[in-house]
Amino acid sequence: MRTRLTRRNFAQAAGAAVITASTPILDASAQATVPAANTGRGFPEGFLWGTATASYQIEGAVTEDGRGPSIWDVFSHTRGNTRDGATGDVADDHYHRYKSDIQLMKALGAKVYRFSVAWPRVFPSGVGTPNPKGLDFYDRLVDELLANGIDPYMTLYHWDLPQALQDRWGGWESRDTSRAFADYAGYVAAKLTDRVKHLFTLNELTVIVDLGYGSGVFAPGLKLPPEQLYQTRHNVLIGHGLGVQAIRAQAQAGTKVGIAENTAIAIPIIETPEDIAAARVAMREMNAGYLTAILEGRYTDAYLATAGANAPKFTSEDMKAISSPLDFVGINVYAPNAYVRSIDAAPGYLSIPFPASFPHMESKWLRIGPETLYWAPRHLAEIWGVKDIYITENGASAADVPADDGMVYDTDRIMYLRNYLANLQRATTEGVPVKGYFLWSLLDNFEWADGYNNRFGLYHVDYATQKRTAKLSASFYRAVMAANQVV
Numbered sequence: 020m021r022t023r024l025t026r027r028n029f030a031q032a033a034g035a036a037v038i039t040a041s042t043p044i045l046d047a048s049a050q051a052t053v054p055a056a057n058t059g060r061g062f063p064e065g066f067l068w069g070t071a072t073a074s075y076q077i078e079g080a081v082t083e084d085g086r087g088p089s090i091w092d093v094f095s096h097t098r099g100n101t102r103d104g105a106t107g108d109v110a111d112d113h114y115h116r117y118k119s120d121i122q123l124m125k126a127l128g129a130k131v132y133r134f135s136v137a138w139p140r141v142f143p144s145g146v147g148t149p150n151p152k153g154l155d156f157y158d159r160l161v162d163e164l165l166a167n168g169i170d171p172y173m174t175l176y177h178w179d180l181p182q183a184l185q186d187r188w189g190g191w192e193s194r195d196t197s198r199a200f201a202d203y204a205g206y207v208a209a210k211l212t213d214r215v216k217h218l219f220t221l222n223e224l225t226v227i228v229d230l231g232y233g234s235g236v237f238a239p240g241l242k243l244p245p246e247q248l249y250q251t252r253h254n255v256l257i258g259h260g261l262g263v264q265a266i267r268a269q270a271q272a273g274t275k276v277g278i279a280e281n282t283a284i285a286i287p288i289i290e291t292p293e294d295i296a297a298a299r300v301a302m303r304e305m306n307a308g309y310l311t312a313i314l315e316g317r318y319t320d321a322y323l324a325t326a327g328a329n330a331p332k333f334t335s336e337d338m339k340a341i342s343s344p345l346d347f348v349g350i351n352v353y354a355p356n357a358y359v360r361s362i363d364a365a366p367g368y369l370s371i372p373f374p375a376s377f378p379h380m381e382s383k384w385l386r387i388g389p390e391t392l393y394w395a396p397r398h399l400a401e402i403w404g405v406k407d408i409y410i411t412e413n414g415a416s417a418a419d420v421p422a423d424d425g426m427v428y429d430t431d432r433i434m435y436l437r438n439y440l441a442n443l444q445r446a447t448t449e450g451v452p453v454k455g456y457f458l459w460s461l462l463d464n465f466e467w468a469d470g471y472n473n474r475f476g477l478y479h480v481d482y483a484t485q486k487r488t489a490k491l492s493a494s495f496y497r498a499v500m501a502a503n504q505v506v
């Protein structure tokens with residue numbers, strides 16, 4: 020339970036003077052308090068700081084300007100699928116408020132912004148005739164970002180598959196969807212890469228497959244048997260690979276392509292050479308169905324042995340497409356998946372069970388493990404030699420109840436961010452090639468099956484009025500960005 024903060028008990032707890040609504044630290048347009056000089060412990064020069072969002076989670080306007088329905092429209096409108104029956108029908112109304120939302124980014128001092136394109140805005144039925152009005156929105160968004168000095172980083176698929184493709188082909192159960200994705204990706208690349216120089220194919224492959232088609236807790240809500248699930252996973256990998264190829268074929272010179280994956284993250288419980296080596300083995304196997312296949316162009320022996328008769332059918336051509344070279348790898352880093360120790364017996368590592376008391380944020384899955392933001396990029400560099408890494412998401416959920424003075428004193432989020440970022444700073448200081456960090460999220464938004472309760476934003480959104488209010492964490496993040504070091 021979070022205690023509702025009032026001005027009085029906040030002041031008492033802090034032993035400080037009463038904070039008033041006009042206290043500048045909470046005003047996003049106020050100057051950040053910046054340490055006098057970067058002490059040398061900070062992030063590399065030119066490190067890119069920004070925020071991230073996704074189309075269905077913020078845009079709303081789901082029937083406007085010719086947008087077709089997506090699997091998330093249908094799923095969220097089906098009783099029992101989301102908390103309190105929440106849908107993305109209105110969400111943050113960002114479709115109409117993107118200009119003022121860009122001013123919020125500017126007030127933070129962010130230099131980059133990661134957003135996603137809604138496929139059903141551009142191709143309402145997934146394939147066929149494009150809808151120019153749908154693309155126009157992203158055209159305007161990109162222009163507005165650039166006019167405000169913010170570089171757009173664009174994700175092509177953040178889970179809002181056109182429902183027409185689910186109806187027609189069973190969505191990602193069919194390779195037809197992989198091909199359709201590539202066509203759509205190539206089309207958008209041709210139109211926008213005169214200004215958008217960094218593209219991500221898919222966001223979080225594990226979620227698309229395992230939650231959408233495995234456990235069914237996310238759209239399209241299916242529980243496929245293992246054989247079909249393995250093949251669906253393979254089709255998603257193919258979609259990524261064909262997408263990379265289509266983007267390269269259609270994009271303007273100088274466009275960079277990558278992925279935004281939520282790797283499973285293995286952490287050595289003690290930093291001995293043995294446990295570190297064991298964590299690397301665990302990391303590679305835990306991601307065998309996704310990033311390992313993409314970066315190595317093969318499924319590991321253990322993956323295929325575990326799948327047995329359910330293993331996906333594939334050709335060497337498939338594996339070549341899947342492992343099409345990338346310019347960078349983006350990873351969404353939130354929670355540790357396993358703390359591991361080295362053992363002599365196969366497979367060489369032991370996953371230590373999480374104790375029941377392990378701390379987490381408002382979302383139960385969001386276990387607090389700050390060192391994930393050190394180990395995830397370090398593993399990428401050490402296991403696969405990745406030279407350009409982006410943290411495409413990291414952030415914390417909370418219930419974020421405004422205090423009596425209307426402010427949101429989210430010290431829990433600040434505590435989370437400070438500890439995670441200190442670990443990222445350790446990584447870059449040691450030379451791990453992380454180029455940028457996108458905080459999830461700019462705004463509170465539609466948190467999928469969790470609805471609107473689990474807030475991730477730097478800005479609080481009052482959904483009744485659409486009013487945005489900077490949380491205390493916005494001031495913290497602005498100071499970090501300005502100093503280019505953890506403050």
Ligand code: NOJ
Nearest residue numbers: 073222223351412459466
């Ligand atoms: C990752 C997903 O990409 C994003 O859509 C989601 O809101 C955050 N994690 C938080 O759960």
